[in-house]
Amino acid sequence: MKYTLVAWMRDKPGVLSRVSGMLRRRNFNIDSLQVSHSETPGISRMTFVVDGDERVVDQVLKQMQKVVDVTRVENISDQPTILRELALIRVRTTADTRREIMQFAEIYRAQIVDISADSLVIQIVGAEDKVDSLIDLLDRFGIEEMVRTGRVALARGMRIGSHKAVSSVWKARSTPVANGNRSEREKTGGV
Amino acid sequence: MTRSKAKQVDSHRQSLNSTPREMTGAQMVWEALVAEGTTVVFGHPGGAILPTYDALAPFEASGAIHHVLVRHEQCAGHMADGYARATGDVGVCIATSGPGATNLVTGLATAQMDSIPIVAITGQVPTNLLGTDAFQESDVIGVTQPVCKHNYLVTDVNELPLILKEAFYIAREGRPGPVLIDICKDVQNAKGIFRYDFEIDLPGFEPWPSYDLGSLLDAAQIINAAERPLIMAGHGVKLAGMSQELLELVEKAEIPVVTTLLGTGDIPETHPLSLGMGGMHGEAFANMAVQGCDVLIAMGMRFDDRITGRLDKFAKQAKIIHFELDKAEVGKNVMPTVAVIGDLGETLPALLPLVSERRHQNWTQTLQAWRGDTADSDIINYEGDELTPPFVIRQLWHATNTAKQQRVLVVTDVGQHQMWESQYFIHEKAGQLLTSGGLGTMGFALPAAIGAQMSDRNALVWAVAGDGGFQMTLQELIVLQQEKLPVKIAIINNGFLGMVRQWQQIFYDKRYVGTPILTPDLVKLAEAYSIPALRVTKPEQVVAAYEQAHATPGPFLIDFRVKEEVNVYPMVPPGAAVDELIRRPKPGMVQGYSGVQPSW
Incomplete structure (x- = not known):
């Protein structure tokens, strides 16, 4: 299964290599990884997609939290989340196919952002399956070049606070609960 | 270092003269080391670290810091490591750029794997030559990142005091480990203001997670209900200075103890409830105890493959309770029934009153019988x-x-x-x-x-x-x-x-x-x-x-x-379960191997 994780980290030189080096070293399977500024100056936000089971994700979160510059990590897979990706696709066109391609773009609410005699560039924003399906459609016209940002994610409503909030990964529960009522992940300090 | 000792060091630092003074980066290094209580460094000089060596002279003359010249930088790492293991304090080693720093790598990796606090200081080429393949340049940050708890490249002298303080803090606090500081040569020469009264602010770095009382109560309940309990004690017991408390627990509830290699001596091996080391070359009765126990209490250990053998056959009859400081070790190799995440220095004393006094006569008699079976x-x-x-x-x-x-x-x-x-x-x-x-x-x-x-x-x-x-x-x-x-x-x-x-x-x-x-x-x-x-x-x-x-x-x-072809027995073949071991042969017996010989 694929999990979406978000990590906040101090914007220090080499922090991306620390994180990516750890992920490689520990043999985690990362589908996509995207880094940008966050709402807080000096803190970068990374969205990444992990392929694996619950134990793998648990380890990714814990190992990630051990990287000194990482301030917080969240697994947002089971929260209502807006997942988006942006793709730029340069498609080969002829006089015959141009209109058809533009119609497809319109249906997908994609934009034509560049056009030349024998090609045009389509920009699409959406969930990955939407991007995938447009790419499938365009494939038979001949995709000359393509770039995708990878998944970015933001939880809906107020589910995620600011980076100063206590990480759900990192803080153990502090009140005792009667034995047996607790989930496996709580008992093992997991996520 | 135990948590209380770390606090002492902290208050020692607070009491130091913290008047900001102007000095070179090289001098800052030694000032910080003195503030951290370092009296010995192990190192080897070279071009890129020369300014720092030059600034050592007055500190050596006053007897504040003694430098031990090594013959290979790998050994500077191991010496700092040995120093740290013997004292529980941070060991410090120092080397030059390029080959000096790459030679350190084995020493750092050794310390990282065994959770040993080391601060390593290396020289780096001047900032204007960084990335130019200059003489004796190597990407020390890149090379040492996987084998360090953290590392720093210093390109601005004004950042140096805080980095030095953070480095010692990170190396020492929580689960210890090596931290490397790579200082460009021009930074060592540059002048800046030295102060050491910073508050450490590392959001996300939580060296001492507070334990969950609910988990501790669950753990105590499982221990109290156990018929065949066993403690597996690791390096964490030593690092937390909890040998005495462990012994109290062991005697109160009559729980036998197997140790890891680094947990050797966590309780005296002369104690009747000590089974010695388990794992690949542990005694047969120790490994049989692991396989036969109904509750396995792992304390400050990380279920290394040398102690578990084949994972899917490890301690199958047991509920596993994992006392561990480093959350990432919980569930990494073995998924426990209950984990108590926190400093053993807190969790073990808190567990003691919750555990009832018990005797496990059948269990100890069984172990005694197994023990007699393997006559070393x-x-x-x-x-x-x-x-x-x-x-x-x-x-x-x-x-x-x-x-x-x-x-x-x-x-x-x-x-x-x-x-x-x-x-x-x-x-x-x-x-x-x-x-x-x-x-x-x-x-x-x-x-x-x-x-x-x-x-x-x-x-x-x-x-x-x-x-x-x-x-x-x-x-x-x-x-x-x-x-x-x-x-x-x-x-x-x-x-x-x-x-x-x-x-x-x-x-x-x-x-x-x-x-x-x-x-x-x-x-x-x-x-x-x-x-x-x-x-x-x-x-x-x-x-x-x-x-x-x-x-x-x-x-x-x-x-x-000694006699040439003598083997270490018992031996658990790699990939086998820990009770599928090759037993110690009697003298005169042919020492050989004909497949896995299950022992019980």
């Missing part, structure tokens, strides 16, 4: 003409028992002798054995023994090494003269890279490829370094040799020419 005495009391390593090691234990020094430290290298030491030396205290457990670094013993002895000149420090590992770092012998250190050295010399040879014998049909090893005349070698030495070839010479070593002031080397 067959080997120890073996009266042949040949000199065997188990006998040499057991005699070392007897000899250190009668030595005049109170504190005995044994520093082992890696391989067969390391396992024999752990099996036949009877450890009374946590921290008595210093060894490279996780990384298994050959060549560790001599430099780590030097580091340990530097921290306590009155201790009786024995470096025990094989002929293979000893030859990896024997250039450091001269440091014994240079620093006038009384380290005693025992070489278990069998003419082979013994552990590799053992695997070749058992799993590769005795094809001894690359394992027969030539060794120079060690007695003559020791003479070249003005170290008194003896060669021992017969069992009856052993006791006298140890007596002579102890009676001789200063260093001493004994070259034990």
Whole structure:
């Protein structure tokens, strides 16, 4: 299964290599990884997609939290989340196919952002399956070049606070609960 | 370092004169080291670190800091490591850029695997040459990142004081580890304002997570209901300084204890409830206890493959309770029933009153029966003409028992002798054995023994090494003269890279490829370094040799020419469950392997 994780980290030189080096070293399977500024100056936000089971994700979160510059990590897979990706696709066109391609773009609410005699560039924003399906459609016209940002994610409503909030990964529960009522992940300090 | 000791260091720092002063980056390094309580550094100079060495002069002259010149930077790492293991404090090593720093890598990796606090300081080419493949430039941050808890490249002198303070903080707090600071040469020369009264602000770095009371209550409940409980104690018990509390728990609820290699001595091995080390070369009864227990209480250990054997057959009958400081170790290899995440220094004392007084007579009697079943005495009391390593090691234990020094430290290298030491030396205290457990670094013993002895000149420090590992770092012998250190050295010399040879014998049909090893005349070698030495070839010479070593002031080397093809038993073949082990053969029996022999 694929999990979406978000990590906040101090914007220090080499922090991306620390994180990516750890992920490689520990043999985690990362589908996509995207880094940008966050709402807080000096803190970068990374969205990444992990392929694996619950134990793998648990380890990714814990190992990630051990990287000194990482301030917080969240697994947002089971929260209502807006997942988006942006793709730029340069498609080969002829006089015959141009209109058809533009119609497809319109249906997908994609934009034509560049056009030349024998090609045009389509920009699409959406969930990955939407991007995938447009790419499938365009494939038979001949995709000359393509770039995708990878998944970015933001939880809906107020589910995620600011980076100063206590990480759900990192803080153990502090009140005792009667034995047996607790989930496996709580008992093992997991996520 | 235990948490309370870390707090003491912290208050010591707070009491220091914190008036901001202008000085060079090089001076800042030494000022910070003094503030951190460092008195010894192990290092080797070179071009890019020269300004820092130059600034050391007044600190050496005043006796504040002593520099130990090593002969290879790897050993600067191991010496700082040995120093840290012996004291519980941060060890400091220093090297130049490029080859100096890359040579350090093995030392850092060894410390990282065994959770040893080290601060390593390296010189780097000037900032204007960074990334130009300048002379003696290497990407030290990139190279050392995977083997360090954290590392820093310093390109601005104004950042240096905070980085120095953070480095010591990160190395020491929580689960310890090595931290490297790579300082560009121009930063060492540049002037800036030195102050050391920063508050450390590292959001997300949580060295001491507070434990969950609910989990602790669950753990106590499971322990109280156990019929066949077993504690597996690791390095964390020593790091938290909790041996005494562990012993109280053990005696209160009558719970036997198996240790990991680094947990050796967590409770005295003379204690009737101590089963010694478990795992690949643990005694059969220790591993059978693991497989037979109904509750396994893991304390400060990380379920390394050498202790668990085949994971899907590990402790199948047991509910597993994991007491651990590092959350990432929980569920990494073994998924526990209950995890208590936090400092053992808090969780163990909190657990004690929750555990009821109990006796587990059936269980201890079963263990006693298993114990009688595996007679290591067959080997120890073996009266042949040949000199065997188990006998040499057991005699070392007897000899250190009668030595005049109170504190005995044994520093082992890696391989067969390391396992024999752990099996036949009877450890009374946590921290008595210093060894490279996780990384298994050959060549560790001599430099780590030097580091340990530097921290306590009155201790009786024995470096025990094989002929293979000893030859990896024997250039450091001269440091014994240079620093006038009384380290005693025992070489278990069998003419082979013994552990590799053992695997070749058992799993590769005795094809001894690359394992027969030539060794120079060690007695003559020791003479070249003005170290008194003896060669021992017969069992009856052993006791006298140890007596002579102890009676001789200063260093001493004994070259034990032991029987060549002796194997370490019991042995759990790699990939087998820990109870599918090859038992210790009786003397005279053919030592061989014909597939896995389940023992019960």
